[in-house]
Amino acid sequence: MHCGAVRNFGLFGSLFKVGLRQRYLHVCRVSASPFQVKMPSLSPTMEDGSIAQWTKKEGDSVSVGDVLCEVQTDKAVVALESEEDGILAKILVPEKAPNVKVGAFIAVIATSDEDWKEVAASAATLSPTTQQPKVSVPPSATVEPAPKVLQPDVAASAPRDSSRIGPAVRLLLQSHGLDGAAIPASGPHGTLLKEDVLSYLTTQPSGPQTPSSGQVVVTVPSGSTPALFTDIPLTSMRMTIAKRLTQSKTTIPHGFVRSVASLDKIMDMRKQLKDRAGLKISVNDMIIKATALGLRLVPELNAIADPANNSCRTQPSVDICMAVATPAGLITPILQNVDRTPVTQLSVMATNLAKRARDGKLQLHEFQGGSFTISNLGMFGIREFTAIINPPQVAIMAVGSGFPKPVDISPTSPNKVLFRNQMSMTLSIDSRFVDQSTAGRFLSYVSRLLSEHPELLLADDPVATAALRTGSGNVFDKFDMLLLSLSTETTVRAASPP
Template structure:
């Protein structure tokens, strides 16, 4: 007996629901070992590498470059050489009508997999009568014809393109310097490459998008399915069978977010139809589809506003002393280039250690507060598709130079989709700074499950009163948004008081 195994879209993080194949790193017919890099998968926030969970032979690629599948979706079939091509095709057909790559007909009925992830189906291996020659050209390559005028891929830092576009350009030898981008700052997308190639007389397959498929609802009794009380109540309210939900909660239980994901998926089409019906025919309206990252941001922040009772505290900070210290360090240590944001991150970390009750997450499912020993500060970074919050870990124990280096490194990799999941998921506190855009003051929405977020405005000259006289000082307005379930007003005020002390007496953050 030989095994047919599958490779699937993994679940990297609780909020991940789908992934797009960015690039296959091995081809059909290649042997691989456990831990080897198989392909690159693009999620709502990052491009990550899928490592092989077992040793095997890649027999058939199901999901080609650019295909988008839900978590658990089968992307490839693996089996020993003893398993015939006919059996592989039959198994591929059983997964949902995958087009056959050969003209052979299935000779055996292969049972459907019993679970989405880590399926191992046993089939009887047919004896080999002769060796089967593998096609050296992978299927993903068909349909691409690049005109000579656009050939000649060269890597250049001056070319701005999406990660997926860069990979495909390198793979198909496309000269991106000859292509005009339609994105922000002339960023080149896969669609821009497709348009340029076709205009020049070549061919480029259609850019694939995930089609919305109707999933059959389960009617089985779900009373014995492990789920949290909140999840079970919501499922009953929305008419959702718990068998249709993933279980991402503790101890394998279905949690509230799992039920919400099913509800949003089932009602997405109705919401879009309702919006379209509201359009006025005489008004030209451009419909812009929400990308995966924007959908994730919308879902998380909506949940934060709905579940976390926000209250806000505001304080003005005199930043002249911390600016003077920053300029002194930058002028005396040439290899260090501190920003005021780096300094404020360090001051916030010190304040979190002094008032540890603010350095928390709220475990809503188990109704408990998680208080952290180190200050892992998430810093909001704007990228092309939305917003991401890379984490400066243990900022309280790092030097200003290290915080500055880490911040530049994380921000750069965030904008190219190269962050690992643990570099932007978690954190005990968040900072959002819009001062570089001239914003004087704003309120930020809490980044769940954290308990608070600090919004920082621009540093500007303002008239202030000191000793009954008016003087001009450089001031920054800071607004702290707190989750009232875990942080009270007095506690938030203590944190801001400590933060103000460190900002206005910056020598304290150096010792």
């Protein structure tokens, strides 16, 4: 390993050179000394993580490329490989320990010519990390002190003359169901004062007391009452999501534009593909493809913001993030080059990517980057919602469920109403870089692709087009020209007076 910097690490008491090489693992090597394994930074937004599972145990031999452990980042579970040969001498961070800071030491690997047990003993007695992970320790149980037993004097314990109890004190006794004879009196000649009753109440459990002429019976509340709530701690992923969404909502001026698209032609085309070729293309696959083509026509939305320089940069490829709900939180894996990927291939990619996201098995390149995000809650029956922009992107589209909408009266049956299946789309834009007219133009393209020209979504897919071709001169042969025509036609429509 190339050593490019000199640092003082006190774990083994010597100065040594540290290689800055990074792959999936940060390892600091000391000449003829153990290797210190660090918690790496596996994404641009990662500040801390946790060890989901150690795949090696102390005393195991490790070689270059062996998986040491699985790290839960703010986006996924990533396998960490060893970059050195040796023996895993000491695990410094246990599984599930939360908030292990990037750069903190998590393990020590002994070289083959060292006694790994001696290395483990040294690592156990000295501070192994530059930054200790924040492990929350539950507070110890608090033992409540026993109520102070007041020893009444002989005069106080003797039967008390009720004439020595004032009206206010008598009312207080009655309201709490107390026997004045059981309460020590501090007034002159054994007079019971209001302060005596209040002091007595503070030493007794809450609840009405049963009056008695003898000993007071104290009821001890049961400690086995089941809790009515459950504390759910935030995971590292949830905390990162909260931080990024808060940053987005407080620093980005969100603007919103809504539109609808008809799904009737899409549904008919899906049925033809299934009947003729056995192809199972989902509506969501079509939406993703239509969005990608819309971004080709409106590249201003396929951009990354750079607020520091008051600019945004359009991206050369259309890489769409699709929001996937996982048990740990929402993650946005990336479908790359969507505008140039056939729908049948896109469908397989989206299915596999969503499954790996739910299983926590995404590769780094599958959740870093992206130029646009789609969030679809249609499967839950949500008609319409707004989504928060995923920075540094400049837009995100929220897609709702399909719903029937009455559009006309049947020309043949005046008493029959015609319905059309429609779907809502809500675009959230960063108003610093995208204006609403640009957003409206984009939504118009997407809506028309889905509603009027769904065949264009299959134009670059030889498998799908083969199933739908009916003769020569098909529109599939003129894909780019039709896209340009769609752009021109939509512009003319917008410019025409109502």
